[in-house]
Amino acid sequence: MSFDLLFPFIILITLVVYLIYTRNKFEKNILNTYEKKFEKWKENSSSNSEKKQECKQLVGLIYKEGYNITVELLDDSVSATIQRGKFKIKDK
Numbered sequence: 001m002s003f004d005l006l007f008p009f010i011i012l013i014t015l016v017v018y019l020i021y022t023r024n025k026f027e028k029n030i031l032n033t034y035e036k037k038f039e040k041w042k043e044n045s046s047s048n049s050e051k052k053q054e055c056k057q058l059v060g061l062i063y064k065e066g067y068n069i070t071v072e073l074l075d076d077s078v079s080a081t082i083q084r085g086k087f088k089i090k091d092k
Contacts, residue, residue: 059075
């Protein structure tokens, strides 16, 4: 067996092992960096805020008959709120 090719082969094997090791270390480092940035983004993200807007819901109709105003309720759960006078008038 020739020993003249053994030395370059050993150098090649050690170089390949070293490059595989450094690439794995680099990939783990990059992955950890992006995970940290993602966690920081999740903390500062405005999409995670619990600001849910309530949807408008039709609960009644208002009619004008001459000089009288009639409120016809479709949902009786708001009658107490209307009787207490807790409502807003919005002009368009």
